Every structure is written in structure tokens, then in C-alpha cells.
Amino acid sequence: MAPSHALRCCKRALNWVPVLFINLVVGWSYYAYVVELCVYTIPNNAERISYLVIFHIFFFMFTWSYWKTICSRPSGPSKAFCLPRAEKELYEREERAEAQQEILKKVARNLPVYTRTAGGAIRYCHSCQVIKPDRCHHCSTCEMCVLKMDHHCPWVNNCVGFSNYKYFVLFLAYASLYCVVICATVIQYFIKFWTKQLPDTHAKFHILFLFFVAALFFISILSLLSYHLWLVGKNRTTIEAFRAPVFANGPDKNGFSLGFSRNVAEVFGDRAKYWIFPVFSSLGDGHSFLTRLVHIDPEQAKSVLQQNGKSPADGEPNSSVPANNIQHTVDNGKEKIDGGQMVSVTVNSEP
Numbered sequence: 646m647a648p649s650h651a652l653r654c655c656k657r658a659l660n661w662v663p664v665l666f667i668n669l670v671v672g673w674s675y676y677a678y679v680v681e682l683c684v685y686t687i688p689n690n691a692e693r694i695s696y697l698v699i700f701h702i703f704f705f706m707f708t709w710s711y712w713k714t715i716c717s718r719p720s721g722p723s724k725a726f727c728l729p730r731a732e733k734e735l736y737e738r739e740e741r742a743e744a745q746q747e748i749l750k751k752v753a754r755n756l757p758v759y760t761r762t763a764g765g766a767i768r769y770c771h772s773c774q775v776i777k778p779d780r781c782h783h784c785s786t787c788e789m790c791v792l793k794m795d796h797h798c799p800w801v802n803n804c805v806g807f808s809n810y811k812y813f814v815l816f817l818a819y820a821s822l823y824c825v826v827i828c829a830t831v832i833q834y835f836i837k838f839w840t841k842q843l844p845d846t847h848a849k850f851h852i853l854f855l856f857f858v859a860a861l862f863f864i865s866i867l868s869l870l871s872y873h874l875w876l877v878g879k880n881r882t883t884i885e886a887f888r889a890p891v892f893a894n895g896p897d898k899n900g901f902s903l904g905f906s907r908n909v910a911e912v913f914g915d916r917a918k919y920w921i922f923p924v925f926s927s928l929g930d931g932h933s934f935l936t937r938l939v940h941i942d943p944e945q946a947k948s949v950l951q952q953n954g955k956s957p958a959d960g961e962p963n964s965s966v967p968a969n970n971i972q973h974t975v976d977n978g979k980e981k982i983d984g985g986q987m988v989s990v991t992v993n994s995e996p
């Protein structure tokens with residue numbers, strides 16, 4: 646086995662350590678709650694059963710969303726974002742960066758790509774050899790480009806992005822609720838053990854520790870959950886919160902924001918019955934996103950409009966439709982998207 650391969654295997658195994666740690670803590674909390682608290686400590690049968698039912702509901706939802714976050718493979722750009730064979734050969738032969746950019750620009754004209762690098766260039770991943778769709782970033786840990794990448798999370802040993810962002814937010818929410826349920830039901834026994842109203846048994850250690858661990862986890866998870874709920878409301882990823890996406894006319898941190906309810910719907914979907922379950926209901930295909938202000942060059946605008954033909958101005962547009970299928974109505978250089986919201990199409994002077 647080559648040393649580099651062995652090193653990579655070692656690294657991959659080590660990446661699972663935080664997941665193992667979380668699972669050991671959760672496994673122990675399950676034992677401490679069910680056996681030490683409910684079986685050995687709670688004397689009342691009705692109280693025991695109601696605690697067990699509530700605990701298992703939150704335990705189930707928490708582990709379900711946690712494992713969905715871990716097991717959902719990050720989605721990468723589709724083949725449409727790879728350079729066609731002829732352009733790829735040209736790109737590889739070309740040594741001048743400007744000429745390479747021209748090739749990328751030509752290909753990107755037919756793609757719903759509105760964001761650029763800080764220098765205004767088309768975003769291209771040399772490792773994956775794809776034009777990066779909007780909000781897509783290359784993850785060096787996963788060694789791939791990840792659609793709507795939020796961050797690489799060591800606690801789930803996976804990239805959090807378009808395919809699992811909803812599961813991740815639900816995982817944080819259910820983890821907080823799981824801790825709340827534990828703290829709220831354990832506290833009276835915690836006080837009784839602390840004030841010596843209950844005899845010293847082996848359950849005492851587990852229950853005191855269970856309360857402290859749940860409270861500690863709750864505080865740390867709550868701050869992360871609040872941050873991600875704020876991001877959902879603003880339609881920003883963690884990466885975009887640190888570095889605003891750059892459009893043809895410059896950076897715009899609110900570039901993808903469509904208003905609070907539509908921002909929430911983009912992650913959780915538009916059918917309320919799926920919101921609380923870790924099943925996929927996010928809108929869109931992860932490759933293209935509605936933008937608050939669409940700054941596109943005239944060539945791109947023409948191509949988009951040609952693809953769409955004449956579009957009706959009435960009716961709610963479906964944001965699950967890729968951006969190049971958005972219903973646009975052009976009116977004297979203004980473009981109407983999103984049921985009445987006017988956004989300007991900036992005409993660039995570049996060829």
C-alpha cells in the first residue's frame with residue numbers, strides 16, 4: 646500500500662472520531678435517561694410512561710435528522726457545467742488566462758451562472774473541471790464541488806449543502822429540543838439527589854451528569870441553531886455570510902434573498918406538512934437560484950429570454966424551476982420576476 650494511500654485511509658478513519666464521540670454521548674444519555682432515571686429512579690408509573698413517550702419522540706426525530714445529515718451524499722454540479730470537449734481541449738491548450746476566461750465566458754452564456762470571482766471572472770474549479778454553479782464551492786475534505794455549500798461539518802463528517810441543509814437545521818433543532826426535554830424532566834430528580842432527598846445510588850451519578858451534559862449541549866447548540874435560522878431567513882450560506890457573493894456588478898450579501906417567507910420555503914419547501922420531517926423538500930435543483938437583483942450581461946439576458954420565449958406576467962413563479970426557466974417579462978430594460986418585484990437588468994459594455 647502506497648504511503649499516501651495509507652495516510653488518506655488514516656485521515657478518513659480519523660474524520661469519524663467526532664461522529665463516534667457524539668454517538669457515544671447520545672448512547673450514554675439514552676441509557677442514563679431510560680434505565681437510570683425512568684426504570685430505577687422514578688417511582689410513579691404514569692410519570693415514567695409519559696416521560697418515556699416524550700423522550701422517545703424527540704430521541705427518534707433527533708437521530709433521524711442526524712443520520713440523514715450524515716448519510717446524504719453532497720450533490721455536485723451536473724454534466725451541463727463541464728466544458729464541452731472542443732472547449733475543454735482549447736482551454737487546456739491555452740496558456741493565457743484572458744483567453745481561458747473568454748472560453749469560460751462563452752460556455753457560461755448558456756448556463757444560469759450569475760456569480761463571479763472577486764476579480765469578476767467566471768468561477769471555474771480546476772480540480773473538478775467544471776464551471777461552478779452559483780453558490781457552489783469546492784470542498785477540499787470531500788474533494789468535490791458541492792452545490793449550495795454551507796460548510797464542511799466535522800460533527801457529521803459530511804458537507805452541509807443543498808442536499809442536506811434542511812436535515813442539518815432540523816438536526817440542530819431536534820438536538821436542542823432533546824436537551825430541553827432531558828433538562829426539564831430530570832431537574833426535579835437532580836435537585837432531590839443534590840439536596841439528599843433521594844438515597845445515594847449509582848443512578849445519582851448518571852442523573853447529575855445527564856443534567857449537566859444536556860444543559861451544556863443545549864447552550865452550545867442553541868447558538869448554532871439561532872445562527873442558522875438567521876441564515877435561512879436571510880437566504881445566506883455560512884460561506885456567503887463571511888464573503889458576500891459577487892455578481893456582475895459587484896458583491897451583494899442579499900443577492901439571493903427573496904423575502905423571509907420565500908427564503909424559508911427555499912430550504913424547507915412550500916408544503917408545511919414536510920417542514921418538521923427530515924425528508925427532502927427544499928425548492929430548486931441546487932444549480933440555479935432566483936436572485937434579488939439579476940445583473941446579467943446582455944448576451945446572457947438574450948439567451949435566457951430566448952429560452953423562455955414570451956412569459957406571462959401573472960401567477961406565482963415556481964422557484965423550483967431553474968433560473969433559466971424563470972418567467973421573465975421585459976419592459977423597457979426592466980425585468981419583472983417574482984410576481985411583481987422589479988429588478989434591473991444591468992447592461993454591460995463588455996463584448
Ligand SMILES: [Zn+2]
Pocket residue numbers: 770771772773774782783784788789790
Ligand atoms: Zn471542485
Ligand SMILES: [Zn+2]
Pocket residue numbers: 784785786787788796797798803804805
Ligand atoms: Zn466537504
